[in-house]
Amino acid sequence: MSELLAEVDGSANGLPPAPIEGRGPGQIAWQRLRRDRVAIACVVFIALLVVAAVFAAPLCHLIGQSPYTPDRGPHGLSPEGIPIEPSTHHWLGTDDQGRDILARLLYGAQISLLVGVVATVLEIGLGLVVGTVAGYYGGRTDTFLARFMDVVLSFPFLITALALVARFGPSIVITIGVIAFFSWSQPGRIVRGQVLALRERDFVEAARASGAGDLRIMVREIMPNLIAPVIVYGTLLIPVNIVGEATLSFLGLGVVVPKASWGQMLADASNQGLYTVAWWYLVFPGLALLFTTLAFNLLGDSLRDALDPRRGGALRGR
């Protein structure tokens, strides 16, 4: 409580009361977020991961490792053909073919982030358009689009992915396409619900009265109100899509070898029980996946808290 009072009148640092300033919703959210240590840690981790992924090639060059060429020397595989544990030669050990695990993790981050972000952008985009149109027009358009979203949700995701890969062969385009196609209807439904409420509001009526067309109302009047839920939902979709890619790759339906993906590394580690002799082969890709999805999930939760106008002011501690 004293913290609260101090915040309001600035008496904590003995200054005269600061004049009350108007703050936009974006500023308030930013202030709340800046105070959230968990959120900051997540942002830092994600930023480092992005840097690692973007600069995977120079970083690998720097540590003198390649993600594709096996180390044929004594540090790659033991005479029995077993991966070598972490050492000064290979910081995170080697895999079943004597390749450097750190280098493959760096390249795997590229795939994870690429699929996670691109699929999320596609899902949010499609969900935003279909959801807004359905909610804004209502009536038959809404019934048809809502049914369509129901049908999409009825498809069994993994099995259908299996069918598509069986037909067209695995590729990153199929991976992103399958993930995006099966997950856009969830944000679509959320957007539709919001738009149903928004279109009855006075500012929409005012825009219409001043002669704005449907498209203008949807894009300029309604969509800006959807930014907060879309940001939160998008942040929470990224880890779901990263797990989706890892799962497809784990089943051999994702990226094509020799490209590295965390899911496919874990599949290799589990083949023939290799993880029983090479713990690092299981632990490092597993931790990479866990920390990444955890960071996005925690950040999404923090963003939801920060962007929620019903939360008690900017003063809520964590």
Next chain:
Amino acid sequence: MLRFLVRRVLLGALVLLIVSIAVFLIFFAGGDPARRFCGAICPPDRLADVKHRLYLDHSLLAQYWHYLSGLLHGNLGYSFTNQESVNSIIAAGLPATASLALGAAVLWLLMGVPIGVAAATRPRSIRDRLATVFALAGLSIPTFVVGLVLLELLFYQLSVHGLHWFPPSGYVPLSHDPVQWLVHLILPWLTLALVNAATYARLTRATLLEVLGEDYIRTARAKGLSERRVVYRHGLRSALTPIVTLLGVDIGTLLGGTIVTEKLFGLQGVGQSALQAQSDGNLPVVLGTVLVATFFIVVANIVVDVLYAVLDPRVQLT
């Protein structure tokens, strides 16, 4: 009630029809199914024979009609590899998949709901925080990572110490040996349950928190009912509706193939046979599984809607 059921069943049939068209198109998109069926070395007269037997010498529309009438008679087609009926291949996998899905569902309800209740009855307490951490971890870790960790800890580490409690793989039919059935399923059940319990804990917490704030709960407390009775008999009953919805959809989805868990633990279920068929390029089996999986999801959705009315007298089915 009857009108509602008829409408829902018709809608479900429409979804299945759309999926069957999609499946049919995947089957024919590019490439020649006859050539795949025939194999690598295929003399022209044999190819013609295969075309005739697969009904491929008719127009596309006639072929779809033929396929659809087969489906309506419950015939999903024949395997490319050994001409076994797809029906019997899927039926062979169902006991393992159903044992896995249903047993895991019981387990995750037993874990998730009490955790959610514990968190909701003491919001912002230590145990609420712990429950949140559990839920976030469950949402962030992919199924196969949980499975691999369980294999490492409960199978490998125990067997190193001479304790062979949990077999790592295989499925023993219930009718064959109930004890071995149970023992073989413990690790797969735990894997699926740990991943899903997180979602259920989160959902239980959120709905119960909302319900506990309602007037009738205050009335129940004012009547002098014990807190236990208030929470479990009055609160949880209304909170059950969303849980049942999710449970129905989850079980429906899982019955169509628990691919990842089946692969990890070598259970010969629906998902495993579809995965095997995928790597053999055996399209009819994969596509048949897509249809069967969709069928389960559609049926689960109808069952859930009917259960709504049973659980919540306020819901009128029209």
